[in-house]
Amino acid sequence: xxxxxxxxxxxxxxxxxxxxxxxxxxxxxxxxxxxxxxxxxxxxxxxxxxxxxxxxxxxxxxxxxxxxxxxxxxxxxxxxxxxxxxxxxxxxxxxxxxxxxxxxxxxxxxxxxxxxxxxxxxxxxxxxxxxxxxxxxxxxxxxxxxxxxxxxxxxxxxxxxxxxxxxxxxxxxxxxxxxxxxxxxxxxxxxxxxxxxxxxxxxxxxxxxxxxxxxxxxxxxxxxxxxxxxxxxxxxxxxxxxxxxxxxxxxxxxxxxxxxxxxxxxxxxxxxxxxxxxxxxxxxxxxxxxxxxxxxxxxxxxxxxxxxxxxxxxxxxxxxxxxxxxxxxxxxxxxxxxxxxxxxxxxxxxxxxxxxxxxxxxxxxxxxxxxxxxxxxxxxxxxx
Amino acid sequence: xxxxxxxxxxxxxxxxxxxxxxxxxxxxxxxxxxxxxxxxxxxxxxxxxxxxxxxxxxxxxxxxxxxxxxxxxxxxxxxxxxxxxxxxxxxxxxxxxxxxxxxxxxxxxxxxxxxxxxxxxxxxxxxxxxxxxxxxxxxxxxxxxxxxxxxxxxxxxxxxxxxxxxxxxxxxxxxxxxxxxxxxxxxxxxxxxxxxxxxxxxxxxxxxxxxxxxxxxxxxxxxxxxxxxxxxxxxxxxxxxxxxxxxxxxxxxxxxxxxxxxxxxxxxxxxxxxx
Numbered sequence: 001x002x003x004x005x006x007x008x009x010x011x012x013x014x015x016x017x018x019x020x021x022x023x024x025x026x027x028x029x030x031x032x033x034x035x036x037x038x039x040x041x042x043x044x045x046x047x048x049x050x051x052x053x054x055x056x057x058x059x060x061x062x063x064x065x066x067x068x069x070x071x072x073x074x075x076x077x078x079x080x081x082x083x084x085x086x087x088x089x090x091x092x093x094x095x096x097x098x099x100x101x102x103x104x105x106x107x108x109x110x111x112x113x114x115x116x117x118x119x120x121x122x123x124x125x126x127x128x129x130x131x132x133x134x135x136x137x138x139x140x141x142x143x144x145x146x147x148x149x150x151x152x153x154x155x156x157x158x159x160x161x162x163x164x165x166x167x168x169x170x171x172x173x174x175x176x177x178x179x180x181x182x183x184x185x186x187x188x189x190x191x192x193x194x195x196x197x198x199x200x201x202x203x204x205x206x207x208x209x210x211x212x213x214x215x216x217x218x219x220x221x222x223x224x225x226x227x228x229x230x231x232x233x234x235x236x237x238x239x240x241x242x243x244x245x246x247x248x249x250x251x252x253x254x255x256x257x258x259x260x261x262x263x264x265x266x267x268x269x270x271x272x273x274x275x276x277x278x279x280x281x282x283x284x285x286x287x288x289x290x291x292x293x294x295x296x297x298x299x300x301x302x303x304x305x306x307x308x309x310x311x312x313x314x315x316x317x318x319x320x321x322x323x324x325x326x327x328x329x330x331x332x333x334x335x336x337x338x339x340x341x342x343x344x345x346x347x348x349x350x351x352x353x354x355x356x357x358x359x360x361x362x363x364x365x366x367x368x369x370x371x372x373x374x375x376x377x378x379x380x381x382x383x384x
Numbered sequence: 385x386x387x388x389x390x391x392x393x394x395x396x397x398x399x400x401x402x403x404x405x406x407x408x409x410x411x412x413x414x415x416x417x418x419x420x421x422x423x424x425x426x427x428x429x430x431x432x433x434x435x436x437x438x439x440x441x442x443x444x445x446x447x448x449x450x451x452x453x454x455x456x457x458x459x460x461x462x463x464x465x466x467x468x469x470x471x472x473x474x475x476x477x478x479x480x481x482x483x484x485x486x487x488x489x490x491x492x493x494x495x496x497x498x499x500x501x502x503x504x505x506x507x508x509x510x511x512x513x514x515x516x517x518x519x520x521x522x523x524x525x526x527x528x529x530x531x532x533x534x535x536x537x538x539x540x541x542x543x544x545x546x547x548x549x550x551x552x553x554x555x556x557x558x559x560x561x562x563x564x565x566x567x568x569x570x571x572x573x574x575x576x577x578x579x580x581x582x583x584x585x586x587x588x589x590x591x592x593x594x595x596x597x598x599x600x601x602x603x604x605x606x607x608x609x610x611x612x613x614x615x616x617x618x619x620x621x622x623x624x625x626x627x628x629x630x631x632x633x634x635x636x637x638x639x640x641x642x643x644x645x646x647x648x649x650x651x652x653x654x655x656x657x658x659x
Contacts, residue, residue: 085554098555
């Protein structure tokens with residue numbers, strides 16, 4: 001069992017608080033993704049879990065045992081670094097054997113000759129060789145066991161780094177943006193590889209990334225972070241369909257969720273001159289200025305006005321192949337997109353090649369059932 | 385780059401520099417083989433007279449050159465080993481730890497280099513006298529080490545700086561303590577720099593004169609640098625013996641350099657691997 005629990009964990013560097021009151025728990029065998037922009041503290045949180053950084057407050061438990069006072073080597077975790085961090089002076093085989101060697105290490109192994117003899121005895125022990133060979137087979141590294149890291153490609157080095165993590169059969173695998181140094185194609189195949197490994201070898205994975213696609217496809221649960229605070233903690237689906245605030249709404253999705261300034265009343269929202277009826281009723285306290293959030297694929301787009309449609313002008317058309325992205329500036333209503341430096345337009349995705357041209361007048365019909373509301377003041381989600 | 389025409393000036397420049405570097409040694413060799421009577425002849429002897437090679441045997445028979453060389457070797461090798469052992473840990477600390485006074489410590493190491501040996505030799509003599517380190521090769525090794533350690537600490541620190549921190553963190557996760565990291569990861573990765581540091585330390589110990597002259601008075605413990613200087617007499621200096629011993633004194637140093645140089649060059653490729 002290797003559940004992980006952060007209890008009110010915080011971290012300060014000098015006066016600066018980089019991690020604030022993190023309190024989450026994941027079960028044994030989960031794949032937790034820490035997602036967020038650079039500088040949000042996700043890597044720091046991972047390094048605190050690994051023991052590479054101290055914690056300033058709170059506690060960390062693994063399998064209900066407190067570990068935050070233990071040195072990294074005693075936490076039974078493996079860490080895969082963004083830069084792979086292979087040992088350049090050791091062959092692939094000895095890189096992968098190294099953690100097993102350290103488990104049985106004695107100080108006198110540092111001595112010349114006798115230490116070398118003792119180390120090679122461990123490295124050549126049948127069970128050690130068997131473990132390394134098996135891991136190499138899983139990762140297709142058998143041919144490269146005698147080569148040095150400098151002769152390997154990026155993807156191969158990454159697999160060696162994974163192999164070095166796997167041989168120990170640790171309770172927890174920690175990965176810090178392991179795919180970000182690879183090219184796009186290799187990244188996709190390694191993504192599938194890591195997911196497969198998670199299923200095959202079990203263990204709890206904690207994976208740091210700034211890439212929402214990696215997070216959505218790999219994680220059983222995602223913690224979306226910003227400025228050292230967890231914005232939302234949940235499954236990929238919850239985070240996509242049920243964002244907790246405008247930040248989460250705008251972080252996830254390509255293009256992200258549209259946020260349109262609106263007025264909430266008893267029956268629905270008023271956007272510009274159009275009234276859109278909502279399926280649920282909201283408490284009177286929430287009435288007034290709100291942000292109406294709607295995904296780009298939950299908007300109907302046509303040249304003819306419909307019931308409760310929003311008029312606007314096409315300002316940009318992008319064909320991606322499977323779908324087209326069309327940006328529409330609304331007449332009489334504004335978006336809240338400028339806060340994250342996006343243009344003041346509603347993004348709509350339409351399957352296939354959509355024949356719209358810039359400057360055209362169009363009408364948007366939101367699927368009200370998929371709409372969500374946020375407070376205009378705090379950005380927090382409003383619920384019925 | 386790469387064409388014959390662009391290489392030519394470079395080859396000429398290298399040959400010219402080589403000539404400048406090698407000629408004094410060559411001249412020393414030629415002079416050592418020139419009989420004294422011809423040394424001041426109007427037309428100098430440009431080529432070695434190999435029939436005179438017997439002088440080398442004679443020098444070994446009449447002068448304790450072998451003892452001098454052995455003493456020099458003990459001092460140089462001792463300085464090399466001791467100063468590298470002593471420099472690695474402070475270099476690691478300077479590179480990896482942030483602590484109060486680190487800047488002062490770094491500066492202090494440099495500051496030791498600003499003091500000339502000639503100025504320090506008097507207080508050092510007094511201190512060594514009290515510690516019974518006078519007239520001992522070990523004492524001389526200590527004195528030389530004190531001068532070498534600051535320099536090579538900085539050199540080794542530079543090499544440790546270039547090791548990616550993640551490699552050390554990976555080792556920590558794999559169960560290494562700090563000292564394990566230094567011994568099993570850092571030292572193998574900085575071998576080329578250690579070889580360079582060894583060259584510096586060895587030559588310092590081999591060439592050192594002021595301390596060797598002052599701290600050692602016994603004939604039997606005399607090093608080659610002092611021995612060589614002892615030829616210089618008030619009335620006459622037997623130039624051709626001096627040159628003979630000079631050649632003998634130079635050779636082991638050259639051999640050591642060639643030996644160490646292989647590691648310096650071999651290491652350059654190994655060190656260029658990114659984590």
